[in-house]
Amino acid sequence: PYTSSSDLGTSVTAAPGYPKVAVRHLSALTGVEFILAGDLVEATSDTGAYVQLSGVLKRTASKLTKICNDIRLLASGPRCGFNEINLPQMQPGSSIMPGKVNPVIAEVVQQVAAQVVGNDAAITFAAGTTSMLQLGTGLPVIARNLMSSLDLLTAAATVFDERCIRGLLVDAERMRTAALGSPALVTALAPRIGYDAASRLVHLMSERGESLAEVARTEGVAGIDDLDLLNRLQERAFAACRDQFDWSSRGRQILSAITGWISGAVGSVQASARSIGQAIIDGIANYNKAK
16 A cells, blocks of 8 residues: 655645655554555545455455345245245244245345445546546545445445355255256266257156156166266266265355455455554644644
8 A cells, every 4th residue: 555645745734754754654553564655646646546446345246246146046935936045034024925034134235235336336436537637536435435335345244144154054855856857957968868869858858747867767768867867967067066965065165155255355454444544543643743
């Protein structure tokens, strides 16, 4: 990080040596090594660093939204949806349907993400339209929205991890049944039995309402059983985890790691930002006392 000086970077009204003293004080107080910008005038009006940080937060919000969308879809049901995962029950039921489990935590996180994206739009607009020549008059709204995004994402990632991800339960048997009943499995058989034969099996599955393994046995396709189909599915679609089929523990580990990283990263940035702000306040106060 770098800092500029007073009076549009000219140091005209600052005490001699003040910029260097301020930088040393900030570095000692925060533990972050600050250096003076090479061009203090340019640094005074430049808001590019804030736009870049806000962009990173927006990308994080976008990734969280994607994870939440996946969880809401996989938890849909229990009768007319995927119902492959069960969410922790955060409420006794919806306002209309008793006993219904709504994905409220995922929905909260998505609303937070929407606000972060809005904050980024305000920051980008302020940085690009309020700065003229050596003036950067949009810093108040930039700072307000940036701190808001940091606070919101920290809270959202923490709540998402503690009240949703850690309590996820995966219905491995339902996933297995759905996988075995999927016509997409025939893709793994096509190299063995040929495209035309594989296409015929798919049509028969649809007509008879049977699994691929059942149709294959009826039609005399030798050596095809449920375990064989699952193994082929894993080899084709999940080569990276070929030796694992424990989706419950594996999924929780992956999602917990993602949200843990988000929470830690945002928390670190938030702590640094607050330390910098306090350091500036302390530096001004000490300077006034010295005068």
